[in-house]
Amino acid sequence: MTNTYSPIPELNLLAEFEGGVDDLYAAGFSLDDTFGRDNTFLKDPELEDRLILFAEANASGSLYVLWRVDDRADLATLPVALLGDEGGIHLVARNVREFLRFLASLEEEPCCDWEGGVGFRRSEPTPCRAEYIAWLDRHFGLAPLDDAYDSVEAALTELGKAFTTWIYPLIPEAVYSPCHELNLLWDFEENLDDDYAAGFGLAVEYGEYGYGEAPENPELADRLVPFALANSSGSLYALWRVDDRTDLATLPVVVLGGEDGIHLIARDLCEFLQFLASLEGEPWNDGGRIAFRDGEASPGREEYVAWLDRHFGLAPVDDPGAVVEAAEAELGKRFATWLTPRIGHA
Template identity: 85%
Template sequence: MTDTYSPIPELNLLAEFEGSVDDLYAAGFSLDTFGRDNTFLKDPELEARLILFAEANASGSLYALWRVDDRTDLATLPVAILGDEGGIHLVARDIREFLQFLASLEEEPCCDWDEPLGFRDSEPVPCRDEYLAWLDRNFGLAPLEDPYDSVEAALMELGKAFTTWIYPLIPDAVYSPCHELNLLWEFEESLDGDYAAGFGLAVEFGEYGYGEAPENPELAESLVPFAVANSSDALYVLWRVDDRTDLATLPVAMLSSEGEVHLIARDMREFLQFLASLDGEPWNDSGRIAFRDSEESPGREAYIAWLDRHFGLAPVDAPGTVVEAAQAELGERFAAWLAPRVGRA
């Protein structure tokens, strides 16, 4: 490889370094032809926006630059991984952060449709120390404390734009078309236990996999399920109050197993605060929301820390205050919309 390997000076220096060592220097990694053929993606938009440049693991996953816009400095483009088993995931906000990500890898990354980015055992990396010295000498950079630090930073800064772009092209690439829910899914997958009373994201966003869909088709279409709400198979749903595209701004409701629908929160971020405040699981008590005792959620403190880190939000004093705020602002409109769809006068 020569200094004309790519239009990116950082990658040209990396190509020179790779040519100077005779073994692996980052887990699973090796440069490939910059801008290699990507027609296997079989979509003109994907082919135009993903620039392949490296192997990511021993089974054929690839790293690509994501043309998030039409900027000319390609070194500032985000980096994504394309899993050999499927899936696509952001790993860094730009090339220099990506170089730190590589330096931090103890295992090679893996990616598929059903799980967030993960890591698995890889071959030994004999030239890692040489790479760390090269990274410091050329850029004054050191490994990250954890490789997932750059992944999380990319998701926090660019995840919303990435979701907006990728979901219409490959819906399975993310949990949902709602960025906040995608971040929550990443968090949920990282835990072994519950983190909010009665709560768990649904297997398939928008599918009535738990409980029963409303008999009225218009009601079912306008209430988009995304999570289990309690042990009685109630569901949390987004209320499509209008045709807005930012689903995080839609109100959240609970659909009980008896078919009752209750407003919970005015938008997704308020709903996330509601979850953080739960001491018991919500349920339908004769047409109103009540809370009943449930097992303690072992991941609650981790969830509260996650909520603060990502959104600067904290639990409210009582979950009922979120419900009351939603009812006060939207209750009359919701009731008027709901009544003809559930056969009420």
């Protein structure tokens, strides 16, 4: 590899550095011999056009790719994604220089599949890591990140919505859902070992009635899209597709389940995320209204509250019941008008 390895000066310098060291310098990493090598195995013209292969990511054959998010001329400003050898494609950096910092921060090699986001696993030692860190500082004045995952999270926050919009129609299983905000929550949940909101857990399959029976009326099943468990009785949270808008995060959230009926919870998904942060007991149907069982804050609640602030600048509400009341006040009449003919009562 030479200084004309690629159209990207940063990668040309990296190729020169790699040629001058005798061992690994970043976990699982090595540049491909040919920048932008054949990617027809992706078997989709859109993917082949928009994903540029340039490096090995781990010992089992995962790859780093540049995502042509648009037709910009400066390829160094393109996001970098991980293409898993066992499936999955996930953003890891917002641009090439951030990616170089990500590499310097790796303690273990990255991995991914269709079931979750970016993870890390043990890998061979990287004897030349110190040399790489020195090279990164010398050429770009950059240092390793405090945590390699910081780069992944920053990419998800800034570019995740655009990535979801692009990838979901091509490979639905590449993301948890067509809703960016739920994808961020899925990623958070996958990296947390504790419960973080009373009674809550994202469904294994977005849009599937895995914890209960689907409504008999097909229009209900079409317009109510379940995404999470709401309580220990098997009730579900669902998005109400009130219309055909494309931004799913602006849809109202309802709770549904068997004899508990169907009730509005929040006017949109971000308000619902605040509602979750306020729960100390599970929501349930108390004679036609949403009430909350006695309980204590979940062990992962503080982490969730910090996540909510970091990604959306939002905080818990003082009273989760107030969120329900606001949804009822704004949307209750419309919801009842839509629902009553389909179930016989609201």
